[in-house]
Amino acid sequence: xxxxxxxxxxxxxxxxxxxxxxxxSLFQEQxxxxxxxxxxxxxxxxxxxxxxxxxxxxxxxRPDLTNDPARWTPPGETRTAEPxxxxxxxxxxxxxxxxxxxxxxxxxSDSRRWLRxxxxxxxxxxxxxxxxxxxxxxxxxxxxFLAPGTDSAKAIDLAYQDVRQAFDAFIGQIPAAQPIIxxxxxxxxxxxxxxxxxxxxxxxxANRIVAAYLIGWPISIDADIPALGLxxxxxxxxxxxxxxxxxxxxxxxxxxxxxxxxxxxxxxxxPRRGTTMLCINPLTGTPATADALPAANLGSLVPSADxxxxxxxxxxxxxxxxxxxxxxxxxxxxxxxxxxMPGNNYHVFDYALFWGNIRADAEARARAFxxx
Numbered sequence: 001x002x003x004x005x006x007x008x009x010x011x012x013x014x015x016x017x018x019x020x021x022x023x024x025s026l027f028q029e030q031x032x033x034x035x036x037x038x039x040x041x042x043x044x045x046x047x048x049x050x051x052x053x054x055x056x057x058x059x060x061x062r063p064d065l066t067n068d069p070a071r072w073t074p075p076g077e078t079r080t081a082e083p084x085x086x087x088x089x090x091x092x093x094x095x096x097x098x099x100x101x102x103x104x105x106x107x108x109s110d111s112r113r114w115l116r117x118x119x120x121x122x123x124x125x126x127x128x129x130x131x132x133x134x135x136x137x138x139x140x141x142x143x144x145f146l147a148p149g150t151d152s153a154k155a156i157d158l159a160y161q162d163v164r165q166a167f168d169a170f171i172g173q174i175p176a177a178q179p180i181i182x183x184x185x186x187x188x189x190x191x192x193x194x195x196x197x198x199x200x201x202x203x204x205x206a207n208r209i210v211a212a213y214l215i216g217w218p219i220s221i222d223a224d225i226p227a228l229g230l231x232x233x234x235x236x237x238x239x240x241x242x243x244x245x246x247x248x249x250x251x252x253x254x255x256x257x258x259x260x261x262x263x264x265x266x267x268x269x270x271p272r273r274g275t276t277m278l279c280i281n282p283l284t285g286t287p288a289t290a291d292a293l294p295a296a297n298l299g300s301l302v303p304s305a306d307x308x309x310x311x312x313x314x315x316x317x318x319x320x321x322x323x324x325x326x327x328x329x330x331x332x333x334x335x336x337x338x339x340x341m342p343g344n345n346y347h348v349f350d351y352a353l354f355w356g357n358i359r360a361d362a363e364a365r366a367r368a369f370x371x372x
Contacts, residue, residue: 037143038099042151044158047138048105051162053169058106060092060115061123061134069119070132074301074312077359079127086130086210086366087174088181090123091163091188093216096141102155103138111139117307122185122351125358129366130181133174135166140187148263156190163191167199179369180205181362182212185350189217189244193228197267201229206240210369211362214244216350218257218325220275223266232278236285236361239369243280243361245327247319247350253343254326277325282354283318285361291320299356302335310352317353329353 051058061070070090073079095114096104104111115136123132140155174180182200184192192214200206206229219225225232225242233241248254262273283292297319299312318330329346339348351358 036097036099036141037147038102038141038151040101042102042154044154046101046105047103047158048107050138051106051136051166053135053166058136058166059134060119060136061090061132063131063133068132069116070123070134071127072120072124073127074299074310077128077312079124080129080131085370086126086179086181087170088123088126088130088132088183089167089170090119090126090132090134091137091184091191092118092122092134092139093184093186093188094139094142094145096139098141099143101141102144102151103140103158106136106138112136118185121301121303121307121310121355123183125351125355126181126183126362128359129363133166133170135163135170137162137166145187145260156187159187160191160194163188164195164199167195171205178208179210179366180208181210181366182214184214184217186216186347189214189219193217193219193224193267196228196230201227206230210239211365212242213358213362214242216246216347217244218246218261218272219244219278220261220266220272221278221325222275223268223270223272225278227267232287233280233285234287237364237368239365239372242278243282243285244278245280245282245319245321245350246277246325247327247329247346247353249329249332249340249344249346251344252322252326252328254324254345256342257326257345276323279321279325279327281319281321281327282357282361285357285364287321289321289323292318294318297354297357298360300333301352301355303338303352305338307338312356314356319354 061068071079092115095111123134138159140159144152144155182192230240230242233243266272280287281292283296294315297317299314300316301310302313303310317333320328322328336349341347
């Protein structure tokens, strides 16, 4: 009798797991929105006070900070010991995931933790060629990107205003002729795209841009690139060009990205619908669709379960751009199981998967720029 009850319990648990798995498979997009989209209307007061970028406390990374996560390097790597030749303006991705408000205050403890994680795993790729400047800003929450509408637009615009203020402060504090690398991820890339159109394109500062690493946000080759003032990178040592990719394991389902991509016109005013997303293979520095094998990967940052430690491992992950503009990385890679988004989207790891190659790519482009 006890054995039979035990079997019934096990069978029931298996059934519940199957039901949960089927439910997640069918309704993951709706569940995502339910978990992260605020129930209240946008209220600027909930975002807290605007950062003052004259103060060091408003920056995550800059030259005079001693506890700067962007200066982290994995064992065996070194950062620049020379006077910096390039200034890097890095805009972090979304770091606010609560549904309590549409934007995260800069003093939010969870956001600050994630900022340090992303500075270590992303911005650090550039610390061999210069000093990184990275602003703290009132990040639009994840929910703003899951429910397009007036509230979302206001949240994203508020975050952008902070980034623009930070960029103006950055330009005012670096040498007048110093070369610049722009780098962003996800929401950070979205803000950099608008920033480039408003503050860079057609202005003298455009001649100082070594390259723009606009990672983790869909960019239309036809509807966005012409408004950004730089061309897409075509060769590994090309300068004054744009790199972009979005990482998906196979089988890939980029439906959510495609919806995000097509819901608004491009920066040129032309529709993005029906256009191709920019994909530069981080293993080759070119837009070619041919496979780059794992041997070409100079090192992936494999995180611990809590993201508080990372190990650099070369030769793990391949990459190829598919015709639609998605970067495919083969089967789901080991060690990157947490934080995979719907559709086999490895968005969180866009930098970490290719950290060693980004580092080498930036160094090669900076050297070519300085030689020119």
